[in-house]
Amino acid sequence: MTRAESYEPTARTTPTRARDRAAYDHETVHAILDAGYVCHLGFVRDGSPVVLPTLYGRVGDRLYLHGSTGSRPLRMAGAAPDPGLEVCVTVTHVDGLVLARSAFHHSINYRSVVVHGTAHQVTDEEEKTAALDALVDHVLPGRAADSRPGNAKELAATSVIRLGLREASAKIRTGGPNDEPEDLGLPYWSGVLPVAPVYGAPIPSDDLAPGTPEPAYLSAR
């Protein structure tokens, strides 16, 4: 994959403001998607917008979304013959609080990806298994291979939808505040307060067999 490969911008993936923050190349879009595991899934129900957080994973140019918080959209996507469900999937990472001298120029540093498209229910068992592995590995890389795989009953009880990455865009803000020149002398502290998700010490289950080793991928987080 070369950086030259890009998603084609469309009217709805072209921001009305701050266009210099937009990116469409696969490398940037995939990196932002791969850095997360919770997306916000938007769809329209009875004419009204609905936004639900749910888990996702990426496999190549496909996003897979889990049914745990989205059983309604998943049912909608799965009606036979599956007409698909129009969705917007957004992933956002907050990297810093941008503190300007002026209230107006306060901002945040972030990386986000917005994907538009039509999602379809995954019915093929092999694809579903691979999708669920990707979901688990997004949450914790290496974990899918180190857990009991789903059985037929569990697979049947799990809904997964697939969304092709075609209409996708990234938006990124980095750097310090953009204060007005006449504000630079004001006595307010200005700069960036970095923020990132930090993982704490693992809490074993009460019923974990004594002596069960803590896997390396846990400490890697």
Added chain:
Amino acid sequence: MTRAESYEPTARTTPTRARDRAAYDHETVHAILDAGYVCHLGFVRDGSPVVLPTLYGRVGDRLYLHGSTGSRPLRMAGAAPDPGLEVCVTVTHVDGLVLARSAFHHSINYRSVVVHGTAHQVTDEEEKTAALDALVDHVLPGRAADSRPGNAKELAATSVIRLGLREASAKIRTGGPNDEPEDLGLPYWSGVLPVAPVYGAPIPSDDLAPGTPEPAYLSAR
């Protein structure tokens, strides 16, 4: 405010699954909203769903959303006479990765709030100023009073929409994995990996006047 005060559940704020995780009381809903500053704003444009991350603040039973990433919805909400824009606003905090012995029972611990309603553009200058203060103070409590307030030109250049908290619900998952009894003897580590946003050392602007003290509210983060 007493814990007894609650938002009335509606069809769309009643989850189809895991209803025991849902909560409607003001205290729970407000606490989740107050713990964050980035929401995902969903609306319908040309019949299609759109989900954008944006900053928000809460003042009493009103949410205020910033225009920085949402100029399209803000324009839509602001058409005169303002018919309002139907939105869904979702705030999600991830608290832990829940690692079960089985891939199927993997989950995350989280707190989320979903608000449905019609948003209106804020035109009253006093309300707008208070809303922007709330937005800045959500990002960093105490900061609004310690920055240069917006002037008339900046206020005019900023769009804020208001969403009443009426149809709102929280969803919370806590605790360890719910493994199947027959899986408890499997050799996989199980438990919870806690996660939380952690703030790093503040990075002063290059042009910050030497000796500008670091405000206490920065270190409090």
